[in-house]
Amino acid sequence: MTALDGVGAPTAVEATGVTVRFGRTVALDDVHISVAAGDTHALVGRNGAGKSTLVSVLTGMRAPDAGEVRFGGVDAPGLADRAAWREKVACVYQKSTAVPELSVAENLFLNRQGRLISWSRLRRQAAELLEQYEVAVHPEARVADLTVEQRQLVEIARALSAGARFIILDEPTAQLDGPAIERLFDRMRSLQADGVTFLFISHHLQEIYEVCQTVTVYRDAKHILTAPVAGLSKPDLIEAMTGEAGGLGVPDGADRPRSSVPVLTVDGLSGDGFEDLSFTVAAGEVVGLAGSASSGKHELAETVYGLRAPSGGTVSVHGSHVRGGDVPAALRAGIGCVPRDRHHQGLVADLSIAENASMTVLSTLVRKSALRSSGRTAIAEYDIKAAGPDQPVSDLSGGNQQKVVMARALAADPAVLVLINPTAGVDVKSKESLLGVVDAQARAGKAALVVSDELDDLRVCDRVLVLFHGRVVAEFDRGWRDGELIAAIEGMS
Amino acid sequence: MTKALTRPSAAVAGPPKFRLGRYQDLALVPAIVVLLIVGAVVSPIFLTADNLVAVLQQQSELSLLVLGQTLILIAGKMDLSLESTIGIAPALAIALVIPAASNGLGIELPAWTAIPVCLLVGALIGGLNGFLILKLGLSGFMVTLGMLTMLRGLQEALTKGQTLFDVPESFLYLGATTWLGLPAAVWICVVLFAAGIFVLGYLRQGRSLYAVGGNKEAARAAGIRVDRVVWAVLIIGGVLAAIAGVLMTGRLGTVAVSQGSGMIFKVFAAAVIGGISLQGGKGTLFGALSGVLMLGLVENILRLLSVSGFYINASYGAVIILALVVTRLATGKVQE
């Protein structure tokens, strides 16, 4: 690798004295960053630390209240000159910047289709690009019809192919499964070999060690440190992020008491992309569902919660049958859910944290003070960084939004939890506490079904069911090794 | 739940509470104050009780349409046909009651049925809109635009273009009586708006409108029966338009074929000026009500000024834009 260790190397981008405020919230407080040309530079920090805000400043989407940005020593272009920015930097934003109604092909070449568009050429180029990045979507598919993962892959392909020499990736891996992440890293390495510079943001710290040479840590809107990755241990990195000493351990709940009372019973259930599945989850048990994107795991979880109607079979909670395809019935039966896409199904962006968090449990008469205090409880309990319970969730950082979705799922104190990628975009510390919540729920006699691509999420599970093309192909008890699980997921067991 | 948090996240500055809701509610207050001052300067009778009460009464029917439309807009739909409902609902109800000789249908239902039938017609229209939109999956804008034309046409067909005069006592009573010095119509609006503000602010069903209008899928995933909410809101809108129809019929003493025609633009204007988003999920009834009030004051002032017919539209349009600018400057918020 061409890692130039900072000193003396030319900088691809440099920002100094950057301050950004949103009303009373200070998102960035006189921070700086300097990314050496050819480097892959990690930016890490807890949810709400200001990472995405810095990204918006570095890509010219937002003018900082103070501070300046230089590319290769030259002042950044004026905000209005979008074309000039695009030449300097390409970016995968944390929040989707695809145009939902347009085709994948057009999104890939948005505003660079050429003067007079030849659609057949565009389609061909798009197909090539998708193939090159091994993104299995049709170039003419409408982006609105893609899954979160597919859309993320399209946006990554777009940014990597834009031809810019500096690329920012803001949590590109939060919604991707292992193989897709690996392909992304391969691609990044080969671009880096060609001299492309990256700024990479992720809450999966092992990824930082895998692809980055330098790391910058922000905490509470301030710059904490910049150092070569090689010289920084993981506990030190976590300490820099959290300000507290001590490593982190994701709770694995191995000491959870077992029970044999079934709470959730899935019997012969068939639906979109899966067929004739039967299993039970006992009180105090956490069951993981793993599988590739096409395995039907998401569809299964969504069917259990009533977001999709089953084509056959039943779901019961505590022995009583739950009407299929009916969310209110599922809620009444005591099922709570973190849906797959927080923007699409998880949150009403313009409503407050309090309102979103208690949406599933509103009493007939809503008292503002009670609403607010339950909002405050959610903020405290899930470690949400916000100005207060009345803040609209659209103002929150991505990870904090995800925590609100978790709060909403658990608000009704459900007997069964259906959690789809529950920790997507959540920082290490918060992930620990969210998984701790899952563990605590199980200890309190609840049953949980965790659908995730993240091994950490699956580690709290007592059992992991692996789906392949809609059927259970393997089941692992606690203590599985990564390799064997991944092999099963890929259908190679 | 356990696992107590890690340390309250700092850096979030300042005292809490950024009450966007409340804040926006008051957005029109500066513009209204300006109008009150202008009015007082323009004409000595402007600030008299009589004049202000007349403004309120004249705006009462519009305000009910705005109330209905606001609920519908918050839930993410729109209903253009309200401006026809305000005509056809009382027309049909009255035609069922009065003798054929007075242009009735010759069915001669007992007179007391007039108001209930009128409200029922409103509810049915709302229900039909709901059916076409939700069950058949037709475009809400187009359905209610088609309905707007069709209902107006039905009224023409029903009455053969004649105005209905023989208006039942119950309508006339509501249109003319005053209770405690205020016209009954004003009281009715006050009560309905108060109820609306309560429901939207404090009842689960009311809050769910915001969720449905803000993000339908998220509302569904939170267990809200989205279709049922939309349907309910369309029916309520229809009933409110029918009530407005009763009041207007009572106030004018007749049902003209064109009753309400052209009102829908004003309805949208009042709602949007009052901070209701056409995108759904946003706004309050208090805001909408101030929108209605603002339009009423503007019209009243222009009337007292006796602006010549040739300049009245130009002034009205200019004042609306000016009011937007004032609101914009006062709140500092870019409008949607």
Add this chain to the structure above:
Amino acid sequence: MTKALTRPSAAVAGPPKFRLGRYQDLALVPAIVVLLIVGAVVSPIFLTADNLVAVLQQQSELSLLVLGQTLILIAGKMDLSLESTIGIAPALAIALVIPAASNGLGIELPAWTAIPVCLLVGALIGGLNGFLILKLGLSGFMVTLGMLTMLRGLQEALTKGQTLFDVPESFLYLGATTWLGLPAAVWICVVLFAAGIFVLGYLRQGRSLYAVGGNKEAARAAGIRVDRVVWAVLIIGGVLAAIAGVLMTGRLGTVAVSQGSGMIFKVFAAAVIGGISLQGGKGTLFGALSGVLMLGLVENILRLLSVSGFYINASYGAVIILALVVTRLATGKVQE
């Protein structure tokens, strides 16, 4: 993790079921075919060239407004004031040309300036709307609603409510001539629509409207100057409305104070029936054009049927709703 794992994560977004663009373009074809059959059954002259050409000519002005509005809607805005521009632009241009004795302003510019001035007025109105919306941050719906009223009012003030009869030759020529057997107005629409379809389909600038209307932030991130696009589209809308004004003035031989009044509803109806979303970012000009055609055929058939004045609105509304149902059934797509 190993290289071995890299297998395309299948599950892919289906087969190329796609081509939404094209698909939706044809959504109205079944409804239009039904109308053509009904028309042919209803009247022997329906399918004659004369009649169909008349339909086209009568729809020409509407179609230009729809063209403008469609571009604006795709870019995520709306402009209600187009229906006033179609009146004030020619009125002002003509008033500048004709002598005071014919209700002119007495400035008497040379006659050839009439058309250029008319288009300039349209552009200025679009530009002014853009200024208020983009620079002052006012609500687009409200600004153009205010403008709608204000411009109509200005026209009344300008002409003191008189119809302008003394229309310059250039207007009359365009309103009455035929080229190669088709009215000039129809040719102008054909050319402008063809240009529009080309720009929207094959030029980067045209495609950027979809990006701006579909996701403003994404468009900005992709380097599109969002404000400039919106401004351009508002100005183009104004100019198209002014051209429509020229054609209408030529066809009717006068500018009535109410020229265009009430058209905006039809403009929206045609666009929305034609698959343009009020939410922005969706739809094609071909679709919008079929919407215009459909409305024209419906009107023509009702006219050939000699539906009585009392029933015409009811039939019109009912037919529109019916057409929506037919479209819905034919395409199987839930409408927005």
Add this chain to the structure above:
Amino acid sequence: ADSGGTAGGVGPIGVDYPRADSDFWNSYIKYTPEKAKALGINMMAPTNSQNKVENLVANAQSLQSQGAKAIVMAPQDTGAVASTLDRLEKAKIPVVTVDTRPDKGKVYMVVRADNKAYGEKACKFLGEKLGGKGKVVEFQGSLSSVNGRDRSEAFAACMKQNYPGITVFEEPTDWEGTKASAALQTRLNQHPDINGIYMQAGGAFLAPTLQVMRQKNLLVPPTDPKHVWMVSNDGIPQELEAIRKGEIDATVSQPADLYAEWALFYAKAAIEGKTFKPGKTDHGSEIVQVDNGNLEDQLPAPLITKENVDDKAFWGNQIGK
């Protein structure tokens, strides 16, 4: 408050104009202050209800609260003013209506021409010229206005009774020129042998009609067998001009000047406490008692043809051009 009130004299009298967007009414608006001055009336700044009954109601309320002693109005929606008239009657403010007769409620005097007579005059003119045979297109006004209905009904009744050989195509237009234009175009395609047109309002239909006829090459002199006989209504200067040029054949002159003059005359008389009875008047008209007990002064509305078009007495020959 700058717009055309006249101070001093009898009054104050409030005037509400019905609309500012038609040539006929704009002539009326022009005449009103002139006539008020001539009659020595203190006229308040006039209001304009822009074709909307809600506005009329609010305007009346506002004129009342500003102290009007009598009010002149022209309710285009003749039904919906009923409760307003009641209120004004209770407040002892006499009302004169112009152009339209309220369907219900008490007024001091209705100043109007007989709109049924317009329809009849047009019918007889066309009937004679066509020799009782042929096809006639009729542009109906808005059927929700009494004028539109009266003209339509009278025309239909007269045609049915006197000229059963003539087919009439009734085209609803809502007083809109575009609708008339489209209807005529379609109808001429369908029946190229149409030989008569009745426009219920020249102010709205004249130019669009001529434009279609020109396009179809149908503007030919009466001697040509292709000639289409056209009769209009209103008597605005452009109609008179068209008659002179031979483009149309006749129009009924609806007396905008007399409407203004006599409406104000009666309003003044009301304040002065005068009373009137049915019978012939001294100004060539007749006061009749109509259905609802009100008095109506039916002013003469002469038919103008090529023969008398230059008569200076027609208001259309007096104002501008």
